Amino acid sequence: MRPFFKKKPFFSKEENDLIVQSIRDAERETSGEMRVFIENKCRFIDPIDRAKEIFANLKMENTKLRNGVLFYVALKDKQLAIFADSGIHEAVGEQFWKDVVSHILVFFNKENYALGIKECVQKIGEALKNNFPYDNNTDKNELPDEIIFGK
Numbered sequence: 001m002r003p004f005f006k007k008k009p010f011f012s013k014e015e016n017d018l019i020v021q022s023i024r025d026a027e028r029e030t031s032g033e034m035r036v037f038i039e040n041k042c043r044f045i046d047p048i049d050r051a052k053e054i055f056a057n058l059k060m061e062n063t064k065l066r067n068g069v070l071f072y073v074a075l076k077d078k079q080l081a082i083f084a085d086s087g088i089h090e091a092v093g094e095q096f097w098k099d100v101v102s103h104i105l106v107f108f109n110k111e112n113y114a115l116g117i118k119e120c121v122q123k124i125g126e127a128l129k130n131n132f133p134y135d136n137n138t139d140k141n142e143l144p145d146e147i148i149f150g151k
Contacts, residue, residue: 026125
């Protein structure tokens with residue numbers, strides 16, 4: 001997927017750096033992988049369907065322990081979804097994801113998107129760390145940490 005560059009970025013440089021650093025900090029303690037995908041509009045009625053499509057396009061199911069997590073946001077449509085691979089989903093269960101979404105909506109309802117994403121990444125990072133702790137001998141960063149911007 002090609003990055004989409006707009007005249008006005010979604011986030012300031014500081015907000016972008018905050019999100020990317022939160023991903024790096026979380027992944028430093030787990031073998032799990034997280035990606036953040038931001039676009040204006042969701043092409044699907046259900047944002048989880050769009051998140052599944054992006055997850056597949058990014059080949060996130062190729063992580064060794066099936067512990068990749070995609071955080072998807074369509075800003076103008078005010079849609080979000082979290083799609084997790086089978087390893088982490090089975091480890092934490094459906095209620096965990098509902099709780100994370102409820103938590104982030106507090107931030108999103110105040111239009112504080114960057115801080116909300118950072119908070120969400122930290123919560124997911126804790127779950128990944130608890131279920132897939134980092135092993136210095138075998139783990140490596142399998143996916144880039146940068147935010148992906150769609151259309």
